[in-house]
Amino acid sequence: MLIVGTDPVEVERLLRSEELVCPDCGSVLARWGHARERSSRGEDGTVRHVPRRARCTTCGGTHVLLAQLWLLRRADAVSVIGAALEAKAAGAGHRPIAAALDRPASTVRGWLRRFVALAETVRVGLTRLLYALDPQASALVPRACVVADALEAIGRAAAAAVVRLSAVGPWEFAARASAGLLLAPAPGVG
């Protein structure tokens, strides 16, 4: 799987001009049909989408091209999950967060538990990325908890990426920077 931008026309252009590279071997990816339709939950309701698939011209591996709105193996948009994490960092519990986002409490509790377990890894990976994007960046100020520290690192790295790369929201940036694994057992951040 490869996390790509949200504009399908741009993704097609990148495929045509051989600018997408295989995450396994670094060779050029070519178009290879589509993945099965997915039903995901965005901020404004259910979104049905059919991700592009691409095949490596060298190693033959196939990869689903997932827009950076989504995370691997999560049905909800990264912006929705991000809003839950921000509320958690501000001290809210999973039930009020779930009610505010109109999601099941058990789902939100699952996101928060996963992120708490990964927060230190995310913080270290995104801090490394921040300084790669901006070697002059000022030091990160420690916050009240590991979740807030991790969010600070995501926000700062995303802001540095806006300056260096292109303007995307911090949560789309986090999805892409972590290769979609923001809440997964083995994050690929850093």
Ligand SMILES: [Zn+2]
């Ligand atoms: Zn390859």
